[in-house]
Amino acid sequence: MTPEIVSFIGSAFMVLGAFIIATAAIGLIKLPDVYTRTSAVGTAAGLGVSFMIIGVVVLDYSTLNLIKGIIAIIAQLITSAIGSFMLARASYMTGGKPVETTVPDELADQS
Amino acid sequence: MSTFTVVVVLSLLALAVVLAAIRVWKGPSSGNSAVAGDLIFFVFIGTVAVLGVVFEIDSVMDIILISALLGFLSVLSLARWMQGGKR
Amino acid sequence: MRGSFLSSPWSLPLRTIGFIGWFVWQFIVTSLQVVTLIITPGRKPAPGIVSVKMDSLSDTELTILIALITITPDTLVIAVDREKGEMFVHGMFVEGDAEGLRVALRQTHDRLIAGLRRNPEIGDSKGVEL
Numbered sequence: 307m308t309p310e311i312v313s314f315i316g317s318a319f320m321v322l323g324a325f326i327i328a329t330a331a332i333g334l335i336k337l338p339d340v341y342t343r344t345s346a347v348g349t350a351a352g353l354g355v356s357f358m359i360i361g362v363v364v365l366d367y368s369t370l371n372l373i374k375g376i377i378a379i380i381a382q383l384i385t386s387a388i389g390s391f392m393l394a395r396a397s398y399m400t401g402g403k404p405v406e407t408t409v410p411d412e413l414a415d416q417s
Numbered sequence: 418m419s420t421f422t423v424v425v426v427l428s429l430l431a432l433a434v435v436l437a438a439i440r441v442w443k444g445p446s447s448g449n450s451a452v453a454g455d456l457i458f459f460v461f462i463g464t465v466a467v468l469g470v471v472f473e474i475d476s477v478m479d480i481i482l483i484s485a486l487l488g489f490l491s492v493l494s495l496a497r498w499m500q501g502g503k504r
Numbered sequence: 505m506r507g508s509f510l511s512s513p514w515s516l517p518l519r520t521i522g523f524i525g526w527f528v529w530q531f532i533v534t535s536l537q538v539v540t541l542i543i544t545p546g547r548k549p550a551p552g553i554v555s556v557k558m559d560s561l562s563d564t565e566l567t568i569l570i571a572l573i574t575i576t577p578d579t580l581v582i583a584v585d586r587e588k589g590e591m592f593v594h595g596m597f598v599e600g601d602a603e604g605l606r607v608a609l610r611q612t613h614d615r616l617i618a619g620l621r622r623n624p625e626i627g628d629s630k631g632v633e634l
Binding site: 330336337341344346348349352384386390391405411 | 535
Binding site for chain 2: 313316317320321323324325327328330331332334335340343344347350351354355358359361362363365366370371374375377378381382385386388389392393395396397399400402
């Protein structure tokens with residue numbers, strides 16, 4: 307592959323990643339409650355950051371970078387999952403109510 | 418990367434930081450602020466990635482890897498703090 | 505035919521790789537769904553919280569399942585009751601259809617067991633422990 311094509315693919319990944327992170331930020335403003343906002347940030351944490359890491363690997367390719375990139379993506383996915391879960395749980399335990407349009411809400415029915 | 422691409426990526430990330438900062442500011446609960454702070458951290462990782470490629474920093478991947486691992490701790494401690502010692 | 509595949513030593517790694525591939529695909533699709541929801545002007549999410557029974561899982565498997573459900577951006581585990589083996593899952597696209605989300609989560613659960621256990625007949629084998 308010519309360097310131009312490699313550079314284009316890497317840049318495309320970078321732009322896509324930044325776009326997904328910006329979308330998550332719009333979602334933070336637009337979405338109605340803390341749980342849907344956590345879901346929106348989940349897209350940035352998973353797909354957004356992963357795309358930017360893939361972009362770095364493509365633009366600055368070496369075998370070592372590839373291995374580090376894969377480890378970084380896996381670490382990012384696992385830590386963001388546990389982080390989202392802890393934040394949602396903490397929100398729930400400190401009395402964060404889901405938005406009215408949450409149907410059904412079996413957590414509220416139960417307690 | 419062309420200068421134009423760098424400008425586009427950094428603008429998108431800047432937009433994300435501004436919107437997230439509004440959410441941190443407005444709340445209304447600490448949970449909302451914590452989620453927005455989490456997003457600001459991901460913007461930080463993205464910015465490091467872009468600038469690392471632009472300025473050809475060799476250790477950019479190590480910085481990203483360590484950031485991804487350390488960001489976890491900040492989220493955990495925020496969540497613990499919100500619960501105020503309750504489990 | 506099926507029995508001979510399950511007893512071959514290559515069965516477990518192949519099933520694990522298949523599960524990872526399915527999950528990555530699922531992750532990308534749901535991420536894009538959430539992104540489209542946000543960038544479509546005027547569209548509101550239709551969230552819901554459903555309770556799901558997740559018995560017959562070991563602690564390790566339960567932890568992996570919680571992580572996987574939370575990684576896909578449209579679903580999010582809010583609370584877990586380990587004694588009852590019950591978890592409460594917040595979904596972005598429930599639209600009042602609690603049973604649909606329960607079935608989808610049950611499917612993830614079954615696929616996870618098929619991808620992790622040496623002998624994936626549910627109830628027949630002990631769960632994976634680290």
